[in-house]
Amino acid sequence: MSNNLLEVIDLRTSFDTERGNVTAVDGVSFSVAPGEVVGVVGESGCGKSVTAESILQLLDPSSTSYSGQILFGGDNLLRLSEDALRKVRGYRISMIFQDPMSALNPVFTIGDQLTEAILAHKRIGKRRARAFAIELLAKTGIPEPESRMRQYPHQLSGGQRQRVMIAMALSCDPELLIADEPTTALDVTTQAQILKLLIELKDEFDAGILFITHDLGVVAEICDRVVVMYLGEVVEYTDVHTLFDNPAHPYTRGLMASTPGIDADPEDDLPIIPGAVPTLHHIPQGCRFAERCALVLPECRQQTIELEVLSDDHASRCIRSAELATGASLSNGGVR
């Protein structure tokens, strides 16, 4: 239908829990064009990881149900059989996870896990797969890739483990790479290195990237377009420049205000968004963000708020988004 690589339309992912059914992702739509990096941003619990894992349907099948469409290469991934889906996973769409320590199997060697990923999709011999794995490791900048092949995950540093994960994800030259907070579990210098590596490899492999993060600093560095999520819904999407210049949702503004700039005075208190993300069991009526919003109006709690399209590639789920997009400084006149 379009030249998009991935098109998620009205995705709904819900879980059966002991306390009833909860919808973790509620009507999310976005798209990723080939070679494009799309960021999905939000606090923990906003549904961004669930969105990512829904694409490959990695969640526990016995308690998860999906609806909507995930269009990829002409197929709706949600309609594919398990077998067909397996041929997409790791081959056409691959994934990098947050904590490389727990994402690698502790009892198998790096080499074992890497070649396994290659052999799962390519009809080549073990020896060639191994040589290819070493080549991939070298590409990710791991020193002495050959001896790393014989090591176990716990013998590597955090940064090296994430490089292994990246090598594994790129092993079949995927069209789309989903990176779920790939730098969160790493220390700051390693974070920068991994990010740099991803940017380099992105150009070499020419893959689209869906980048899940809570860190707007990372978004500014790597993403072309951004989807902001709150409590299972998309609250704003736009290109990265518009997002930073004219954020049109109070939540986006809050996220930005609570991200320290490089020139910030450490003595200053960072503004924070008051309160915490409500649980999925208690989704508020009306605007889901109203409880924590500095600009809340009485109407916010009375109606379901729809995404309001502001321009070609900019929409916000706020009744005051038009005012906000102008960049004006607003208040709610003391209403709370």
Place this chain on the structure above:
Amino acid sequence: MTDTMTIGSLNRFNKTYSRRSMFMKRFGAHKLAVTGGIVLIAVFLIAAIGPLFAGDPLSLNPSERLASPNLQHPFGTDNYGRDILARAVAGARVSLLVGAVTAIITSVLGAVVGLFAAYNRIADAILMRISDGLMAFPAILLAIAIMAAMGQQTSNVIIALSIVFTPYVARIVRSAALVAKEQTYVEALRSQGASLFRILWINIFPNVLSPLIVQATFVFADSIITEAALSFLGAGVPPPAPSWGNMLLDGKTLIYNAWWMTVFPGAFIMSTILAVNLLGDGLRDLLDPTYNRRK
């Protein structure tokens, strides 16, 4: 007027006992555990008052040897014409007595040894090596060996089982106590000069109570099984006094002629152990979710 009073006092009651009523509520939700508890109470009742009705387990009646179940003898009779029902009921008394007394003795000994080990490093090293050594013997085998040495007597069965099972209880208590000992409030009490011994009993003991109770239920079950096995091997409760184990031994030799001599005492053992295990599993889920059953 009275109604509001009642509601008011009920509310207060609920508040005071909220922890306990929560426990009862969750326990109630655990249908299997409740079933186990009820069956166990029934077996205890049978053991307590059953012998008053079931007749004499020792009275011989040569004219009614090996009678299959009938109105007069619902479970049949054995090769001496003794009533199987009367013997099974009397056997319940022996089995439950052995199980309960062993569970109590091992709990007390295990708590003392376990707490003492958690309290003193040198004692810990010695006591835990001893318990490692004792646990290296399969339970039933050590019990057999002790019985073979000390001689067949019901009291010796209890002694043997207590020696066998105390190390398991002591281990559980010790590890729970070590965890509790590391908590900050214990440090705080120590820095205030409270004696460690006092802290152990007043502050740490309550923390080990839950795993101790759970373990005691399992010791109870294992003791009943082991006593039955010992008696079945002819190393437990000495005949002619009935126990489920020695009834099965009698039944085995006549398995071709009198199935009832095997089936009824067997059913008693099975349902009792099943009930205790159901209760124990429920208690464990309730009191001590992190603990894995030893075996």
Place this chain on the structure above:
Amino acid sequence: MGGFLLRRAAALIPVLIVVAIVTFLLIHIMPGDAAAVMLGPEATPAQVEALRESLGLNQPLYAQFFTWVGSALQGDLGQSFFIGLPVSTVIHAALAPTINLAIFAEFIAILIGVPAGIVAARKQGTGTDRSVMVGALLGISVPSFLLGLFLMLIFSVLLGWLPVAGYSPLEDGIFETLKYLLLPGIALGSMQAALIARMTRTSMLETLSKPYLKTAKAKGLSGSRIIYKHALRNASMPILTTIGQTLGTLVAGAAVVETVFNVPGIGQLIINSIERRDIVVIQGVILVIAVSYVLINFLVDVLYSVLDPRVRLS
């Protein structure tokens, strides 16, 4: 790796010392004079004195202990007063059926327990899971000798499919042996299967939620490869521990089940020795079984380090 093995081996020494002391003390917890008890009331004082002498009971306790340990280390477990043969010979003769039964039962238990536990974990909360758990609870609640009696009643007495009792040595053909071992094997293996199924389920459940399985799925691996390669390997350690820990119990259990089916093994030997109060034989039996139990657990430890690189390299 060498250091790891050495440390583990060193830890065995205190355990073995306690095992030796407990075994040694058995003869001293006999009420009254051990020799007199063993010989019974009809024995003459001269006979009692002779037995005391041959058992070394006239020496001081510590000297008795060291003599006893010294000979035990050389494989001499004493002389059975009643049979008139060395205890080691007697045990050796009775060992084969018991070991065969124990191994066969363990085999049955693993064959049933591991797959049942895996299925229960994969279908957690469903009817399948509940049936497995109820089955496991039943398995744990029926003592093996009782299950043996029930099985014998049904399959041998009622249906007449299998021999009631007895044993056929391996030399006469494995099928004949298996025919005799089938019922005792099931009786003995069922509790073991139940324990293994429970542990497999718990361990698999814990492993199934691990992120690296998500990675394996994201790689495009098949469901069975994820379960049997990635999950089972990680879940195998607690399962192995259970198997190792219960193997000793299984040998002891075999001795009990044997007596149900009249298999001429260690169990029969124990029963006969109890009747004769031949405590020297009993000492020998429990020493052999306890020491093998300790060694089996040592082997399980070693196996751990092979299966989990973290243990080996830490």
